Amino acid sequence: LVQELGFPVVLKPLKGTGGMGVTKAATWREAEAAVQHLFEREYGLAVSPYKHIVDEYRCFCLDGKVEFVYRKIRSHLLGDGVQTVAGLVAGKMAAVSPAEVAELGACVAELPPEEL
Numbered sequence: 121l122v123q124e125l126g127f128p129v130v131l132k133p134l135k136g137t138g139g140m141g142v143t144k145a146a147t148w149r150e151a152e153a154a155v156q157h158l159f160e161r162e163y164g165l166a167v168s169p170y171k172h173i174v175d176e177y178r179c180f181c182l183d184g185k186v187e188f189v190y191r192k193i194r195s196h197l198l199g200d201g202v203q204t205v206a207g208l209v210a211g212k213m214a215a216v217s218p219a220e221v222a223e224l225g226a227c228v229a230e231l232p233p234e235e236l
Contacts, residue, residue, distance in 0.1 A: 128170040
């Protein structure tokens with residue numbers, strides 16, 4: 121399949137959400153490493169061509185008619201190579217509104233304890 125699609129490709133677990141376990145591979149070595157890593161934890165994987173996406177929109181349809189559309193915006197943190205994820209979140213939370221704090225808290229709640 122990778123030969124047919126060409127590089128880069130995206131490999132991801134069949135279950136889950138939020139980008140957990142998703143890997144972009146630009147070479148055979150990266151693809152093989154991603155496959156091994158995924159099969160250590162999961163029963164299967166999906167492979168798709170990589171598409172650079174600037175904005176992601178979700179459309180909800182009912183009876184073939186688009187009822188509403190929204191732009192998906194994910195919370196994110198940029199590491200500094202020094203602080204833990206919890207430290208980065210605490211710093212970010214000190215500088216944002218209460219609504220943004222709630223969104224960050226929900227994001228952190230999805231992380232496994234070993235990543236905190």
